[in-house]
Amino acid sequence: MLHHEHDFILPNNAALSIRCRGKRMIDFKHVTLEYPVTRTLALDDISMHVGKGEFVYLVGHSGAGKSSFMNLVLKRALPSKGEVRVAGEALAHYRGGRTALLRRRMGTVFQENLLLPHLNAYDNVAFALRVTGVAQREWPARVTTALRTVGLEHKKYALPLQLSQGEQQRVAIARAIVSDPPLLLADEPTGNLDPDNSREVLKVLQNVNLRGTTVVVATHARDLVETFRHRTLTLRKGKLVRDDPYGGYAL
Amino acid sequence: MTYHFRQALVAMRGNFTATLATLMTMTLTLLMLGFVLLLTLNVNRTLEQLESQVEVAAFLNVGTDGAALLKQVQGFPQVREARLVSSEEVLEEMTRDSPYARDAVTLVGNPFPTTVRMRVGRVEDSRVVAAAVARLPGVGDVEYGAGYVDPTVRALTAIRAAGYGLVGLLLMGTLFNILNAVRVAMYARRNEISVMRLLGATRGFIRMPHVIEGVLLGVLAGAVALAVLTPAYFGLARRVQLLAPVFPVVTDPAVLAPILGGVALLGITIGLLGSLFASRRYLQELE
Ligand SMILES: Nc1ncnc2c1ncn2[C@@H]1O[C@H](COP(=O)(O)OP(=O)(O)OP(=O)(O)O)[C@@H](O)[C@H]1O
Ligand SMILES: [Mg+2]
Numbered sequence: 001m002l003h004h005e006h007d008f009i010l011p012n013n014a015a016l017s018i019r020c021r022g023k024r025m026i027d028f029k030h031v032t033l034e035y036p037v038t039r040t041l042a043l044d045d046i047s048m049h050v051g052k053g054e055f056v057y058l059v060g061h062s063g064a065g066k067s068s069f070m071n072l073v074l075k076r077a078l079p080s081k082g083e084v085r086v087a088g089e090a091l092a093h094y095r096g097g098r099t100a101l102l103r104r105r106m107g108t109v110f111q112e113n114l115l116l117p118h119l120n121a122y123d124n125v126a127f128a129l130r131v132t133g134v135a136q137r138e139w140p141a142r143v144t145t146a147l148r149t150v151g152l153e154h155k156k157y158a159l160p161l162q163l164s165q166g167e168q169q170r171v172a173i174a175r176a177i178v179s180d181p182p183l184l185l186a187d188e189p190t191g192n193l194d195p196d197n198s199r200e201v202l203k204v205l206q207n208v209n210l211r212g213t214t215v216v217v218a219t220h221a222r223d224l225v226e227t228f229r230h231r232t233l234t235l236r237k238g239k240l241v242r243d244d245p246y247g248g249y250a251l
Numbered sequence: 252m253t254y255h256f257r258q259a260l261v262a263m264r265g266n267f268t269a270t271l272a273t274l275m276t277m278t279l280t281l282l283m284l285g286f287v288l289l290l291t292l293n294v295n296r297t298l299e300q301l302e303s304q305v306e307v308a309a310f311l312n313v314g315t316d317g318a319a320l321l322k323q324v325q326g327f328p329q330v331r332e333a334r335l336v337s338s339e340e341v342l343e344e345m346t347r348d349s350p351y352a353r354d355a356v357t358l359v360g361n362p363f364p365t366t367v368r369m370r371v372g373r374v375e376d377s378r379v380v381a382a383a384v385a386r387l388p389g390v391g392d393v394e395y396g397a398g399y400v401d402p403t404v405r406a407l408t409a410i411r412a413a414g415y416g417l418v419g420l421l422l423m424g425t426l427f428n429i430l431n432a433v434r435v436a437m438y439a440r441r442n443e444i445s446v447m448r449l450l451g452a453t454r455g456f457i458r459m460p461h462v463i464e465g466v467l468l469g470v471l472a473g474a475v476a477l478a479v480l481t482p483a484y485f486g487l488a489r490r491v492q493l494l495a496p497v498f499p500v501v502t503d504p505a506v507l508a509p510i511l512g513g514v515a516l517l518g519i520t521i522g523l524l525g526s527l528f529a530s531r532r533y534l535q536e537l538e
Contacts (some may be wrong), residue, residue, distance in 0.1 A: 100452060102451075102452070103448065103451035108449050114449070116443070131451065131456055179451075183443075
């Protein structure tokens with residue numbers, strides 16, 4: 001009953017459908033995550049899927065398992081039970097050194113922007129292309145496009161410390177999308193931001209979504225979830241307790 | 252590649268003490284190794300020369316069957332060659348060396364016994380052979396060339412063994428230093444590494460600057476070691492040739508080049524292997 005096929009949104013772009021087999025971007029089948037060291041049950045028998053091109057909120061109290069969800073998709077943690085598939089591919093497929101290939105298919109944004117302090121905005125974004133071996137001649141066009149998407153084309157030479165927190169977070173988003181991943185994961189992207197900057201960042205994430213990227217946002221920010229309405233998954237103590245197709249914040 | 256190279260240089264400058272410590276132990280190791288190798292080379296050369304000269308001589312009692320004894324002696328595995336020298340021949344030799352010997356003979360008769368002269372395969376064997384031959388019936392006295400050979404050989408062998416032992420220890424020290432340098436460098440950029448992982452960098456990509464750092468340290472240490480070792484060796488060789496020309500000091504570049512080159516190459520190899528190992532291990536640790 002938590003399953004549902006989503007049909008709002010958006011022009012799926014062609015490249016995306018090639019890269020993603022099937023209609024599901026994220027697919028959890030009876031996934032349980034118990035952290036091995038502390039034996040904390042972080043996620044308890046979660047089954048759900050996120051379709052290509054969706055924009056989904058993940059809400060829940062602190063400790064409900066939002067970051068754990070992200071960790072599973074990122075393969076930073078392995079499920080104790082069940083199966084996680086991303087873009088049609090079981091994560092077990094990305095063994096050892098191939099984890100890098102999985103990560104290339106998703107952009108990530110966290111509460112801390114994780115920008116490299118010694119690099120300016122342009123270089124921080126280009127860093128994502130560098131580490132994945134994209135030819136240098138492609139950088140200027142792609143970085144510029146990404147910075148334009150987040151509205152920071154004019155600040156490309158600024159160092160992170162010379163940018164506001166909201167701007168820093170937008171640079172982080174630009175870095176996450178510069179390699180055109182089909183999926184963007186944002187874990188509390190507005191956690192450090194004031195309301196204005198939060199809205200700004202959320203608009204940027206919606207814009208990214210409008211380009212065809214699947215976006216998952218874990219957040220505490222009730223006002224955002226209620227202002228910019230999207231499908232909302234609610235976690236409570238590791239269980240998926242609500243799946244609202246049209247949004248709404250009800251813990 | 253230029254990126255990785257730059258990153259390696261940044262890391263080396265950033266962790267200057269660790270880099271310097273590694274460089275120093277590494278250079279010291281290579282110097283020591285070069286020293287031991289060159290010493291061994293020259294010791295071997297000297298021993299070869301001694302071997303070609305050292306003789307064991309057995310003086311036979313009067314009336315002993317020289318031919319039979321020669322056969323027996325030739326049966327010893329350590330004996331390379333042996334020949335029988337009659338007392339007349341010995342007298343001939345002595346006369347050639349000192350003409351007065353002939354006069355002495357006219358007074359007392361030929362004092363020289365029939366002699367079996369042997370050459371041994373290795374200098375170290377001369378003592379054993381001498382002892383064995385002395386026990387044979389009919390053998391009066393045994394002499395073996397140059398009593399100095401024995402202690403010399405033993406001392407040099409000991410020095411060589413100690414040298415290799417020291418090189419082994421230093422190699423281990425070098426390796427630990429490389430591991431430490433890579434570890435420090437990786438921890439210094441662990442934020443960057445975790446970002447890289449999230450962005451989908453391969454392990455190889457993340458490890459590359461550290462491997463380059465290791466190789467670079469090897470190249471540097473090798474270069475410094477050669478720069479010190481080569482002139483020092485030739486200087487010493489010149490002096491030995493001047494002061495003690497009996498020692499056959501090796502100065503042939505065709506012989507020395509592979510040894511010195513090998514020392515430098517070993518430095519690079521240690522740098523490469525150490526950093527490959529360390530970067531893999533500490534990357535796992537960081538995850
Ligand atoms: N690496 C870890 N090792 C062990 N336990 C963990 C780890 N990460 C999280 N946990 C535990 O798992 C549970 C879920 O944590 P998680 O970080 O997923 O919550 P969250 O919903 O992201 O919370 P928040 O809103 O505070 O970020 C918590 O009880 C937490 O203590
Ligand atoms: Mg969290």
